[in-house]
Each structure stands twice: as C-alpha cells, then as structure tokens.
Amino acid sequence: MIQFRRRAGLALTASMMAVSAYALPTVHPLSTIHETINESNRVTLHGNTRPEATATNDLGALDDATPMPSMILQLKPDAATQAALKQYIEELHDPKSANYHQWLTPAQFSEHFGVSQTDVASVSAWLQAKGFTINGVAPTGMQIEFSGTAGQVRKAFNTTIHKLSVKGEAHIANFGDPQIPAALASAVEGVISLHDFRPHAHNIKKAPASQVHPNETTATGYHWMSASDLATIYNLTPLFQAGITGKGQTIMVLEDTYLYSTADFTVFRKTFGLTRPYPYATLTQVAPSGAITCSNPGYAANGDDGEAAIDVEWATATAPNAAIVLAACKDTSAFGGLIALQNTLNGPAASLPSVVSISYGEAEAVNGAAANASYNTTYAQAVTEGVSIFVSSGDELAESADNGGVASHGIGISGFASTPYNVAVGGTDFGGTFAGDNTVTWSTTNNATYGSALGYMTETPWNGSCANAYVFAAYAPAGVYATPAAWCASSDVTSTASEDNFFDGAFGGSGGPSGCATGVPATRSVVSGTCAGYAKPSWQTGLVGNPSDGVRDIPDVALFASNGILGAVYPVCWSNPSTSDTGNTGGYSCTGDPSTWAGYGGTSISSPIMASIQALVNQKTGQRWGNPNTVYYSMAATEYGATGSAACNSSTVNKTGPNSCVFYDITQGDLEGVCKSTTSKGVTTVRDCYITTGSIGVSSTTASPTFTSVYPTQTGWDFATGIGSVNAYNLVMHWAPPGGI
Secondary structure: OOOEEEOOOOOOOHHHHHOOOOEEEOOOOOOOOOOOOOOOOEEEOOOOOOOOOOOOOEEEEOOOOOEEEEEEEEEOOOHHHHHHHHHHHHHHOOOOOOOOOOOOOHHHHHHHHOOOHHHHHHHHHHHHHOOOEEEEEOOOOOEEEEEEEHHHHHHHHOOOEEEEEEOOEEEEEEOOOOEEEHHHHHHEEEEOOOOOOOOEEOOEEOOOHHHOOHHHOOOOOOEEOOHHHHHHHOOOHHHHHOOOOOOOOEEEEEEOOOOOOOHHHHHHHHHOOOOOOOOOOEEEEEOOOOOOOOOOOOOOOOOOHHHHHHHHHHHHHHOOOOEEEEEEOOOOOOOHHHHHHHHHHOOOHHHOOOEEEEOEEOEHHHHOHHHHHHHHHHHHHHHHOOOEEEEEOOOEOOEHHHOOOOEOOOOEOEOOOOOOOOEEEEEEEEOHHHHOOHHHHEOOOOOOOOOOEOOOOOEEEOEOOOOOHHHHHHHOOOOOOOOHHHHHOOHHHHOOOOHHHHHOOOOEOOOEEOOOOEOOOOOOOOOOOOOEOOEOOHHHOOOOOOOOOOEOEEOOEEEEOOOOOOOEEEEEOOOOOOOOOOOOOOOOOOOOOHHHOEEEEOHHHHHHHHHHHHHHHHHHHOOOOOOOHHHHHHHHHHHHOOOOOHHHEOOOOOOOOOOOOOEEEOOOOOOOOEEEOEEEOOEEEOOOEEOOOOOEEEEEOOOOOOOOEOOOOOOOOEOOOEOOEEOHHHHHHOOOOOOOO
16 A cells, blocks of 8 residues: 555544545655766657658658647656556555545645656756756656757657648648657656657547438438437436535536637527526637646637537436536647646646547547657546546547548547547447337427437437447348348448448447557557556456456447437537638538537547546545546446346336436447558458458458458447446445445
8 A cells, every 4th residue: 555644733533534635645756867868879659650651742841940839748657656656556446445535636646646856957958958948847757848950850750740631631640759868768757758649539420311210210311419318318307406516516528629609508508498597607719728738729710619519418317416627729740639638637726627528539549649649648637637538438439549431440449539538428329219218218298498308218229330230230231231241241232322432331339459669669540469458457347248358458448439320419509600621611600499409429429428427426425536447437337247237138128117227338339430441551450350251251259261250339338338338326226336435
C-alpha cells in the first residue's frame, strides 16, 4: 500500500472522513536523465509518423522558414512513479483500502505523479538550444509546448515536414519518425504530433429514407428519438420524478469548436419539454486556459459544430438539470479537445467537472505511440481527481483504421477509447422488427413532447453494414443471395449507382481488443510489428463472456446509437446552413416537428448519454467515482453470475413493466463488416477478411477460406456491446461498489 501523511491543522468532519481529500502519497518522481547529451548518439521515437505520409501523397518538403507553432512533446515519469500511480488508482477504487476515494487535487497529482522537474528542465534546455521557443510546460511536466520552424524541426529531430494531398485535402506531416539524443530518451515518450491531421467525430448522418426498414417506420419514415423516448426506454423517468435530474452536477463535453448557435440548445430543450420542469440547467462554453495554449475557437468552420450540438443536447436530455460545459480549444498540432481536458485537469480543483464525454477517436495504430500515451496519462490523472471519462468507442465496427469504409487494415480499435482509465461506450440499435415486439414498445401516436416509446426496446448491436444478418434480411433481394457475404460482393451493393451502396462499408458501434496502444506497426495503420495492447485491467477479469486475452477490451457498455438503419434515429437541433465547411453537410432549421431536423446516429451520442447517467449516480450518492468501470463490472458480475441472466436478456425481458435488471444482456447480432483484399506490387494481402470470390468479403477473425464471424453477441460480456445497455433507474438506485463502502 502507498503510504500517506496528513496535513496538520485540518479537522475532519464525519463526511470528510468517509471520503477524505486530505491524504497525500509520499512518492515523488525521480530524475532519469543522467548522461551528458551527445547529438551523435540518437534514438528514434518510433510510432510517430502518420500513415498518410507516403510518396503517393507527397507534394514536397515545407520551406525551412515555415512556422511550426504549438508543437507538444510528451514526457513520461520514471518507472517507479508510473507503478505507484497504477497502484494508487487501484486503491482509490477499492472500498477496503484506506486510500478509497482519496481524490487528489491537480497540484497534488503534479507533485506526486508527474515528471521530475529536473528532467523537464533538461529536455526544455535541449529544445531551447535547438532554437525552439518554450510556450509552456504542464504542471505535471507531462507536456512541453514549443514553437519553431520546419527547418528547426528538421535539424533537431532529423525528420522533414512535407506537404501532402490526401483525398483532395492539403495537409502537412513529418516524413519519418523523429529522433532525439539517447540521453533524453528515458524521459521522452514522443512528439504528440508533427502534423495537422485531426481525429474523427463519431457521428454518422441518418440513413436515406428509402433504406429504412418499412416494418420499423412511422408514416414519416423514422422513429425520431425524443428526450421522452430516451427517458422511457432507459428508465430515466422515475429518477426525474424522484428529483434525480443532475442538479448540482457538471457534465463537460470536449470539442475543438464552439456551437454554431447556443439558441439551438434552447430550442432543443423547449421542443422536448425540458425547460420548465428543469430550470437549473445551464450551458457554458469555455476555452480552458493553462500552460498549454488554448485559443478560443469560437465557431470553427471545421465541420465539428454538428458534433458539439449533438453532445450538449443529448447530455441535457439525460440529465436535464445539470450544468453542461462545452470545453474547446482551437486545434494546434494537438486536438483542441485534448488540450481543453489537460488544462482543465491542471486548473483549479473547484472547476473540475464530475464527468467528461469525448466523442472523437482515432485507431490505436494510426494515432501513434506518443498520442496514445498522452490520452492514457491524461485519463489516469482524471480518475485520480475523481473525474469520470466517457469515450465513444467508434462508428467503424471492429475496423477503426478504415473509418467506416470497406476495411483493408484488419481489426483495430480507437486509441481514445482503449485506455484502462475510461468508460468506452458502444452502440446499439433496436431489433424490434426481428423480435416481433414493435407494437408493444412503440405507440402509434406521439405525446405532447414527441415521445412514442412505451417501454424498453429489444436491442442488437448497431451495424449498418450489408454483412449484418439483420440488414441482409431486411434489404437483400429475397431469394437472390444466400448469404450476407454473397450480397456484399455483388454489384447490388458495390455499384455506386445502387441505393444499397450506403451499406458498402463497415459502419456501426465499434468494439475489439486493444492491439497497438504501444509499439510500432510493421505495416502502417495495421496492428502488427511490435504493437501491443494495454494490459487487461483487474476490474475486467472474471466477467462471464470476457475473454482471457490479457488485454483491455472494449466497449464497456452500449446504448442506442443507430443512424436509422432499422428505423430509429436521433434528431439534433443544428441550424448551421453552411455546406462549404470541411465535412459539414449543412444543418436544418429547427422549427416545428423535430422530424424535420438534422438526423444522426453514432457512439458520439451514446457517450454523452452514458456520461450523464453517471452524473445522476453522482448526484444520488453525493460522490465522485473516478473510473466507474470498477462498479459497472462488479454489478454486472453479480447480475450475470457464471452463466448469464436469462431474466435480463434484452430480447425476452419484460419491456413495459418493472424489472430488477441493472444491465440488459444483448444476445443477438454482431459486428460483421465489409472488407477487401489489397494488391501491391503483385502481392495480394487479406487481413481479417473472408472472401469467396473477387476482392470483397466480410470480416472474419480467421483468414480465408475459413470464416469466423467478427464478434457476435453472446451471454454476458461481448465485443459487440460490452456488458450491455442499462436500466438507469436500477443502476442509480442500486449502485453497489465492490465489497460495499
């Protein structure tokens, strides 16, 4: 156990004794840099080159005089400090430990678990000797922000910054992993980025009305989810009736832009009847200041303002009296949302939110070793301060490196969601057509706030691919194709002239094992080479269904995230009419019936919803919970036991009456997606793909000609939906930490 000392002169009340904030670890970081710098003795910071930096995309090197502002070097503590932090986090979440819920302030974290100030000074001095300007150093010492020119980068790191053209877009990136003197290597993880590529917002526009299954639809083409529907399906209503509405809680969503219009938030709340019953809700947009430059992004014309609208609106729908804080910084060499989180965690303790939601992601093998480490250490700091981090698992099924397209890079998951210190939130769809319970769970008319759900819905993994058996059953020409693989390979799907082309890809809620959190891929964007996943957290072991694979698996939980492929979709009040912004297809006027608004799906919606459910837990218990996975998995183990719970099966549980389930076990569907072989220099490569003819197939965990479905649902935990979805009332009211408090 880590030893503590108490500050003198502080009397503890009974409540403070239960969850004390006045105990400190005695560990302090140690310096690891002891050698004199020898520029001729260098090491390579592997895994710090974007996969797009290829000869095909190359437009030549940047001029040496080109400014390179706001680059960030990621540092790492000594091994003993890292081990002590891991142990302390375990004890923070163990009710039997004297350190249980002894949350640290930002200053205390920096003092005890940051990087040695001696090492920070040594690295900073080297950067300055190379002509760089130090803009700021995080209090933890984990990040040093510096600025210079492309020429200074070339000389200091032995890598050249090139101009690229990628799918018609102009970018810059380093053309090779950077190098540093070997004397500094013990303290340096890498450069978070020497490029301008940004993570992907995990949302996807609604499916065309012609591709919505007719048995799932209303007269207008979709079931448009309302706040009332959400409250009914996931049993939030009795919590609201009991006064558990998020009052006093702060929910932070991380973005790289402000909203196009804050009036959209007001319209959303008014339309769905949230304004008058829940008057304590607030919306604030902040650019958190700190050691790392956070420029106010305002409304950034980068296409992400639609994501920002999604996040704040569905967070307030779930916790209608909570304070919603949109924290955003302008993108620099790092994602603005990451900068906003780091500055928040290193800011005043009184400004810490209780929960945070992140709706962006990038595959581990694409994100790179330094960026993966930055998210991992940042989330670890968050949980020591009692802040719960929720991250969308992704919208690319099990193939995150392909961003929802026809997969060629094999199985891989988002580095934003795969750390041991966050809750990864996956996506489900409503499988009522196939369960035969549509008439039980949907009313034929709406209530005054556009709700028509009558109870819980049978759920299946959200999977819009033609490889999904449910999509195949709903859309494939009857009697023409025997299997999803045959349909996916046919011109009915692959032809761009076909309306079924919408199914040609791998989009849906993501899940899979961590495979490249550290190490270097032998093939860019592919889990290979020296890639390794995060070790399996202690709380994820032993739950029925979770494999003994030794690594972190995602998702942890899953909620409805469909883009309407089986008939239900989320409306978003997003009034931006522009079609000129990069990636922005334009919003809609938010007047009248929400079925005329923008429609979206994505785990970017399920993540803020689950974060807001946790805010309700925090309100009810009067506590922060750090990483709530420790409780989720313990409660799931109790419910599922060694063989699962037939009473809490999503397909058969009582839909409209009370039940005792905390989690609904989803046991129908899979993460099957479309994949292809690739040919280069006469060599054909097939990765995690089953192909019968040609080059198009369906994803498989075994190589052709053997087919093993990618991550079907099963009893208990599975890669498709994790533990399953939740009954919010039962989760909040029966919250039970392992071993009790």
